[in-house]
Amino acid sequence: MTRESETGSRIRERRVMQGVKQADLARAIGISASYLNLIEHNRRKIGGKLLLGIAAALEVEPQALTEGAEAALLGALGEAAVNAAMSEHDAQHAEAFASRFPQWAEALAVSQRRIAVLERTVESLSDRMAHDPYLADSMHELLSTAAAVRSTAEILAGEGALEQEWQDRFHANLDADSRRLAQSAQVLVGYLEQSKGAAAAGLSPQNEVEAFLADRDFHFPQFEKQNLPTTLVDGLIKQEAASLSDAARFTLRRVLEQVRGDAGVLLLADLQTGINEEGLQPVLLARRFSVPVALVLRRLAALPALGAGLVVCDRSGTVIFRKSVDGFSVPRFDSCCPLWPLFAALAAPGAVLRERVGQLGRAQVQFDAFATTDLGVAHEYNTPVPAHGVMLLLPAPAGDVRMEVRAVGATCRICPQEKCHARREPSIMG
């Protein structure tokens, strides 16, 4: 057993001993419950700040969770090696490097962690600035006023005498602009505070819904029964989603009705039996249960043990549902990378696509992506039926190199792949 896997097991043991729920620990350290599940089941490396965060949340020394500090260090060096596209042969020397040059190794690891944090910050801010018109306008107002204040103040503070008339005029301008600046800043802070408020942990109804579902690990055991009353969804929304906005409740109702409908056709317990006998093969499972592949993909995403992600888009390509998975970023506001199998599936209704994918600049965590189209029912002639692209993301087994990996991005603005035939706009990543 490797050092990392021992760490994951220790985290699970400590958590269970303390009676802490997986979802609660995940929330406390700012990761998804499915990712924590992968760590605890020894399917993801653990190190750096995340390890420190878990140790703090469990109130234990980090060393109690690892064999020593070098585990975290080697994890970060491993990520740096992947980012640098280092050969496997060279990457294997990480331990020798850390042992021979411990301070250089630590410096490199610190830089690696910082890069990861900055990449996420750039992603989220760029995404938000580009597609949150209110924020963009507010920032423009703020910067324009700041420019006026700065120019005027520099003139007043500059060398040389200033005629009284100019002095008076600039003082009046400065007074007006400083008031305007304060007001703009207050409005902006109010907007940002509101955005991160408890009820609106996200910036849109869709984000509220995602937060609501993530709190429950996207899993609703109350739906896992046959012949449920149709009022179940209403009751759940009334009892547990009262604090959400009206728009979020509207979206949540659609999602929960889908979950209830899917569960009515294929219970997770039956699906698990199918997986045990057929393997994790969506097409085989769909055939076994005589259900659409899209439904199987949605059901697989609801199995907490798989730690899978799910993205659903409508015919226009707009993402209408996401179950996030660490290592694969789905932009909240920006348009997604057109290279995702999700969009290829929309262009080939009926086909089921399977591809191994990894997002550039994200340490190349790999996923097996299964994508297909979920066609709705026609309600009238000569009108396109509703169609949804559905893509399941299963973390690829560690060390499995049998499939070719397609490098995809999150969105063009932050994608480092310069020469991409699908590029819509330049990257800001330089």
Place this chain on the structure above:
Amino acid sequence: MTKHVVLVEDEANIAEAIRFLLGREGWRVETLANGHNAAGVIRAAKPDLVILDVMLPGKTGFEILAELRSDASLAGMPVLMLTARGQARDREMALKAGVSRFMTKPFANEEMMSAVRELTAGRVS
């Protein structure tokens, strides 16, 4: 001969500060508060320098710049663009449109004046 600049800026207090700074160095400053007919005014006036904001009522700075650069007689006219939109793609758009210098707000007065001097060196007396 008096140096002539057309300043297209809708923020009145920024325009006033720039007018003061340039006026102190002998420039005649013609100010426009919107982009509606800015290209026409510039084409007629043929100033020594244009200072353009990007976000303007009527027409954006990018559109005005494109109109200027499509006129062969104005192709070499120095254009300094000032904007609160300092993202990489705005800068790239401005460079593609043929801007001579791109500066983000808030800027230091001396920085702006240095740019003005550099852009007009050898062009004005």
